[in-house]
Amino acid sequence: MNEVDPVFRPPERGVPHSSHWGTFSVRLHDGGVEIVPHPRDPAPSSLLANIPAAVSHRARVARPMARRGWLEHGPGPGPDRQRGRDAFVPVSWPQALDLAAAELRRVYAQHGPSGVFGGSYGWASAGLFHDAQHQIHRFLNLAGGYVRSVNSYSSGAATVILPHVIGPQGIVAGNNVSWAELVAESALVLAFGGMALKNNDVGGGGTSRHVAGGNLRAARGRGVEFHLIGPLRDDLPAEAGAVWHSIRPATDVALMLGIAHTLVAEGRHDRAFLDRYCVGWQTFEAYLLGHEDGRQKDAGWAADVCGMPADEIVALARRAVGRRTLITCSQSLQRAEHGEQPVWMGVVLAAMLGQIGLPGGGFAYALGSTSNTGKPPLAVPLPNVPVGRNSIDDFIPVARIADTLLQPGEPFAYNGRQLTYPDIKLVYWAGGNPFHHHQDLNRLRRAFARPDTVIVQDSVWTATARHADIVLPATITLEREDIGGSAGDPLLVAMHRAVEPFAEARDDHAIFAGLAERLGFAAEFTEGRSPRQWLEQIYEPTRRALIARDDDAPDFEEFWAAGELILPTLPWDGGMLRDFRRDPDASPLPTPSGKIEIASATIAGFGYSDCPGHPAWLPPSAGPSTPAADRHPLWLIANQPATRLHSQLDFGATSQAAKINGREPVRLHPRDAAARGIRDGDVVRIYNDRGACLAGAVLSDALQPGVVQLATGAWYDPDDPAADKPLCVHGNPNVLTRDIGTSQLAQGCTGQLCRVEIERFEDPLPPIKAFDPP
Ligand code: PGD
Numbered sequence: 001m002n003e004v005d006p007v008f009r010p011p012e013r014g015v016p017h018s019s020h021w022g023t024f025s026v027r028l029h030d031g032g033v034e035i036v037p038h039p040r041d042p043a044p045s046s047l048l049a050n051i052p053a054a055v056s057h058r059a060r061v062a063r064p065m066a067r068r069g070w071l072e073h074g075p076g077p078g079p080d081r082q083r084g085r086d087a088f089v090p091v092s093w094p095q096a097l098d099l100a101a102a103e104l105r106r107v108y109a110q111h112g113p114s115g116v117f118g119g120s121y122g123w124a125s126a127g128l129f130h131d132a133q134h135q136i137h138r139f140l141n142l143a144g145g146y147v148r149s150v151n152s153y154s155s156g157a158a159t160v161i162l163p164h165v166i167g168p169q170g171i172v173a174g175n176n177v178s179w180a181e182l183v184a185e186s187a188l189v190l191a192f193g194g195m196a197l198k199n200n201d202v203g204g205g206g207t208s209r210h211v212a213g214g215n216l217r218a219a220r221g222r223g224v225e226f227h228l229i230g231p232l233r234d235d236l237p238a239e240a241g242a243v244w245h246s247i248r249p250a251t252d253v254a255l256m257l258g259i260a261h262t263l264v265a266e267g268r269h270d271r272a273f274l275d276r277y278c279v280g281w282q283t284f285e286a287y288l289l290g291h292e293d294g295r296q297k298d299a300g301w302a303a304d305v306c307g308m309p310a311d312e313i314v315a316l317a318r319r320a321v322g323r324r325t326l327i328t329c330s331q332s333l334q335r336a337e338h339g340e341q342p343v344w345m346g347v348v349l350a351a352m353l354g355q356i357g358l359p360g361g362g363f364a365y366a367l368g369s370t371s372n373t374g375k376p377p378l379a380v381p382l383p384n385v386p387v388g389r390n391s392i393d394d395f396i397p398v399a400r401i402a403d404t405l406l407q408p409g410e411p412f413a414y415n416g417r418q419l420t421y422p423d424i425k426l427v428y429w430a431g432g433n434p435f436h437h438h439q440d441l442n443r444l445r446r447a448f449a450r451p452d453t454v455i456v457q458d459s460v461w462t463a464t465a466r467h468a469d470i471v472l473p474a475t476i477t478l479e480r481e482d483i484g485g486s487a488g489d490p491l492l493v494a495m496h497r498a499v500e501p502f503a504e505a506r507d508d509h510a511i512f513a514g515l516a517e518r519l520g521f522a523a524e525f526t527e528g529r530s531p532r533q534w535l536e537q538i539y540e541p542t543r544r545a546l547i548a549r550d551d552d553a554p555d556f557e558e559f560w561a562a563g564e565l566i567l568p569t570l571p572w573d574g575g576m577l578r579d580f581r582r583d584p585d586a587s588p589l590p591t592p593s594g595k596i597e598i599a600s601a602t603i604a605g606f607g608y609s610d611c612p613g614h615p616a617w618l619p620p621s622a623g624p625s626t627p628a629a630d631r632h633p634l635w636l637i638a639n640q641p642a643t644r645l646h647s648q649l650d651f652g653a654t655s656q657a658a659k660i661n662g663r664e665p666v667r668l669h670p671r672d673a674a675a676r677g678i679r680d681g682d683v684v685r686i687y688n689d690r691g692a693c694l695a696g697a698v699l700s701d702a703l704q705p706g707v708v709q710l711a712t713g714a715w716y717d718p719d720d721p722a723a724d725k726p727l728c729v730h731g732n733p734n735v736l737t738r739d740i741g742t743s744q745l746a747q748g749c750t751g752q753l754c755r756v757e758i759e760r761f762e763d764p765l766p767p768i769k770a771f772d773p774p
Contacts, residue, residue, distance in 0.1 A: 016563035017477065018126045018206040018484030018493040020645055021047040021371075023564075026478065026498040032056075033478070033498060040491075043210040045201040050644055050652025054476050055499055057651050059460045059771040061473035062503035064096030065089065070469035075103055075425075075452040083449050084467040085721045088774050093504065093514070100470050101518035103453050107426040108144045113392045115425040116140065117405075117451075119149025121398045122432015123646060126206045127482030127495055128383045129534050132431025132457065132474070132508045137387040139512040140428065142521045145391030147422045149398035153437050154331055156399055156748020157339035158365055160415050161611075165597045166347050166356075167589050169365065171576045177326060177364040178572045179215040179374040185360025187323035188225045190316075191242070192252050192342060193330030194235025195368025198642035203371030205486030206493060210371055216240045227316065229255065232637065232709060233702040235330070245316070246704045249635045249753050250336055250620045251306035255313065256345040257617055258302020261288055262317035263352050265298065270354025277584055278351050280599025284614045297617065305617065307704075324361045325353050331369040332639055335752040338610060338618045339742040345615035348598050356596065357581025359574060372488025376569035380545035382485045382492075383538035394422050397747035401438060402739055405447035413744035416606045425452045430474070430508055435463030435716050436647035439751045440739035441732065442691050442725050457508055461773050462647065463716035473505040480507050483535055485567075492542070492565045507531065535560075542567070603745065610743035622738075622755045632688045632755040634672065634708050638733035639752065641711035650715050651771045660696020662768045664714035664731025667698045668758065669705040678760055685727070685761045686710065688754065691735035693728035694761055708758060712751070715770035729766040 014025030014036055022045045023038040035051050037044030054060075065088040070076075077083055091099070107115050118140040124132035140146040151159045155169065162169050182189065200212035217239040220226070226242035228235060231249050236242040247255055263269040264285065274281045290296040299317075303310040329346040333339065347356070347363050355361035367374045396404050397414055400421075408423035427448075438444050441463075448454060448467045456468035465471045479501040484493035501507075506514075509531060516525035529537060536556045546553035551568050559565050579587035588594030592602055604613025622628035640646075644655040658665055661683050668678070678684055682697045686708070695710055703709060710733045718726035728735045737754045741747035 015496045015498040016493055017495050017498060019048070019051065019477070020123060020126050020204055020206065021045040021202050022210070023206060023208040023484070023491055023493055024048055028498065038208055041209050043213050045210060046654045047201055047644060049654045050649035051478070053652045054459070054649055055478065056502060057460070057771070058773065059651055060502045061459060061461055061465065061471055061505070061773075063473060064091050064093055064504070065471045066091050066096065066099060067469045070453070075106070075469075077449045077451070081449040083454065083469065084445055088471065093506070096470060096472060097511075097514045097518060100455055100472070101515050103426065103455075104143060104515070104519065107452065111423070111425050113145030114147055114394050114422050116146040117422075117424040117427045118146030119396065119398060119401070120429045120432055121149055121153065121434070121437065122429070123204065123648070124431030125477045126484045127477050127480075128205070128485055129385055129531065129538060130477070130480055130482050130507055130509055131385070134385045134387055135508040135512055136428065136430040138385065139516060139525060141388035141390050142516065142524050143519060146428075147392070147394045147396065147424065148390060149401070150395050151398050151746070151748065153335075153399060153749040153751070155334065155366070156397065157334040157742040157746040158331070158343045160746035160748070161340040161343050162365065163590070164600050164603055165344050165591065167576060167591065172363060173366045173373055176575055176577055177360060177362065177367060177374065178376065179211060179367075180572060181360040182224070182326060182367070182374070183215055183219045183222060185324055186219065186224050186326045188227070188320060188325045189219075189328060190227050190229065190320065190325065191236055191328045191330070191368070192229045192256075192346060193333040194228050194230050194232070195240075195328065195330065196235045197237045199369050199640055200371050202645050203486055203488060205489070206484040206491070207371040207486065207489050208491035208493075209489070211375070212368060212371070213237060213239055225319075231635070231704040231707045245308050245312065247306040247308050248704070249637060249707060250623065252333055253341045253345050253615065254297075254302045254305035254617050255308060256342070256349050257288060257297035258299045258306070258310075258313045259317040259320065260349055260352055261296065261298045261302070262314050263321065264288060266318070268318070268321045269352040273354035274351060274598070277356070277580070278596040278598050279593045280597055280614060283599035284348065287614055287616060320353055324358065325355055326361055326364060328364045328367050331366050332752050334742070335749050337620050337740065337742060337750050337753075339748055339750065340611050340745055341615050341618060347596065348615055351596050351598060357574065357577040362577065372486050375488045376572050378487055378490065379549065379568040379570045380542050382487060383483050383542055385534070385538060396421065397741065399438070399741065399749040400747055401434060402440070402444050402447040405450045406443075412747070413608070414747050415745055416602070427451050427454045429455070429464060430457035433458070433462045433464045433647050435467060436713060436732070436734070438739070439734055439737040439749065440690050441716055441728075441735045443739050457511060459502070459505060461771075463770075466774055472511050473503065474511065475501045475505045475507050479505065481531060481535060483539060490567045490569050492559070492567055494560045494563045496563070606745065608744040611745040620753070622753075628755045632757040634706060634756050634758060636686065636733060636736060636754050636756040637707060637709045637752065638712050638737055638754070639709060641713045644713050647713045647715060650713055660698070661765060662730070663694050663696040664710060665698045666695035666708055666710040666731065666758070667700045667703055668708040669701060669703050670699045671705045672708070672758075673697060673699050676758060676760065678758065683761045683765060684758050686736060686756050686758050688736050688756045690738065691725050691728070693731050693733070693735050694766075695731040708756065717768060717770035719766050727766075730768055730770050
């Protein structure tokens, strides 16, 4: 499929703009803003309809605020741990900046940079200059340094395991198998965790063309056979015409082992490929055949674990041989306990089929998990704001934030290293919402009670802002100028300002510039440039690269006036894996052996029981017949929402339209509903030992019985903020999820799965207050 539509014309009217979920233009009306999708986008996202509400919603932070207890008693949580429960007091901008600057000065003087947590994880907004992550890291680097976070909530396990096994995530999620190759070359796709279209709505930084649906249709039209493996039928859209193998949650590795065992038992694995391109086969084969633990991982064994009949496993293994088979692994699979294993085992299965490095074959991590994977890479660099250098190297794996705040000084393992949690006194967050993204929110509340000071910059009253001491109102992208672009999308967008800033909101850059001025490094932070001059400055390297290629290279004024620029892309060449396949000696992989590591001596050397030296079936600690499952028998899948990006714009039209009685919809199988006397549209209480929330029941046979699904992103809304374990009346699943790392290797987020029970909620419905300012 052609990635760049030759008949494309720039939008003729409206203010050009961009978001993580699509490029658009803004038309201004008396009553507000109208969002018009970019004409080049074949399948614009319904998430665009969330944007108009953001312009003046009551959830916007109108002016700087400070927590009363913090103002009156000074930094520190206070003996009553009032953070998140206390009242807020409005303060002027000069006051707010003076307070924040004085506290930064105090903490740096008394505790140094290792007392400041600036990991500040979060998706923020599209726009390469105002990106909150760039701004906060540039600011904190100049302020003296900070404890950073590494990896992401999206891909915590894969990012760490892949370099040990095959190479950096970029080569297996990026320049490896493209959509175009899938359409043209693949014969069979085994999609572990699927390729849900809702996830393809979103591409970090912006996306001008939503191509997944069209490519799936084209592939099916060419006869590509899709198999969806997972407990939710709609994780592959109808256009793929997939065979649905509804296995139990968290058992993909067992199924993969059953397929692998069948290949070996029938002599169908590609021994030549394993010999030439891989190391560690014998070690893994001994495990597979039960020489290690006396247990053959055959199809019968796998069937018992995953619930797919043994004869279907055998049939699937046979169908995967002798044709161009692509194994994909969604990000969701690795966002669970032992999340390293499905990624590693997916690579091993693809190696056993001898397909790695072939067009449309092998293993593709996260193809179909975001809008911008599987598209050709850009041929020129994107505009980029330098963030400078951090004076310290202290870091935490990003999903260990609550452990950090609760357990300062305690040791923990990470990727072969023994590290110590820092003693954080000041937390500064801009562009993220940990009370959306982190697990076990009641535990996170205890963690957020610990530091001396929490500063949050956001445009809206998220639960994170409500747990801060100083809240600084940030603009939304519509209120500022920027350049939109993403490494996986060819359109560079001149994001013009569409509306005036809401109330007293300021750009993150302006807020940090004001702090930098008080702290004595304003000139270093702004380099004397206005935001517009910054845009011109960061555009220049892209333009120079275009000139060097003899491509159309408009100057900044021309680009700005045109509203956009299509950047050249590189031809898809299969990258490092294809070179490796052609000649493994001349083009070794960047793994310790230079080959695909079916067993890893490095990982074995770490001695982690939760991540051994080869892929293995490690039963989840909340699996069948465990105390967790006995008490709360349903698996909850807390996945990405279809109606918003994470928690962003939960008050928007698309997100609100899906709510039931104002609550987030929870899907459950009619059989599970009947057993509990639950009807479609009932408000239900979902609970386990960690917490409870309300949600609106939607009965659906698109789920496996025993599985319920509640998307992330409903704003946390405790009925009684003073309680230890309040009921979230709105439906945030992270009050239920468990706060443990994937393993000692990656320590990634495991928010995807946990055990719950559900009952009808019979009490009077509590009001939703999440969108009311405190
Ligand atoms: P967002 O809702 O996107 O979630 O977690 P993340 O924190 O990224 O939060 C972004 C915040 O930034 C919003 O509050 C928004 O208002 C604010 N913001 C936007 N633009 C700006 C700006 O310009 N300036 C400032 N100052 N603020 C801005 C997402 C994370 O959640 C991710 S990536 C994943 S993949 C995880 N997924 C799961 C999961 O599958 N299951 C569970 N249970 N939990 C998850 N959490 C993770």
